[in-house]
Amino acid sequence: MDIIRSWREQKVMLKWRYPILQDLDFVFEEGEREKMYSKLATKLNKTRSELEVLFADLQLH
Structure with a gap:
């Protein structure tokens, strides 16, 4: 996946959607990105693969 949007833009778009x-849902320490993804997936009731599709979709819009 090519990253077009900055992490800040992606966070804003997700919070809008x-x-x-x-903001606390997006906080992660170095090396703990997976923990954040897991937290987001749980909060949004999505699987990890659905979350990946969601982030990929953000790059298109």
Whole structure:
């Protein structure tokens, strides 16, 4: 996947699309990105693969 949008833009778009999300949902320590993805997947009731599709979709819009 080619990254077109910055992480900040992606966070804003996700928060707009899913108002349930907060800034704290995107916080992660170095090497703990998977933990953040897991937290997002749980909060959005999505699988890891659905979350990956969602992030890929953000790159297109």
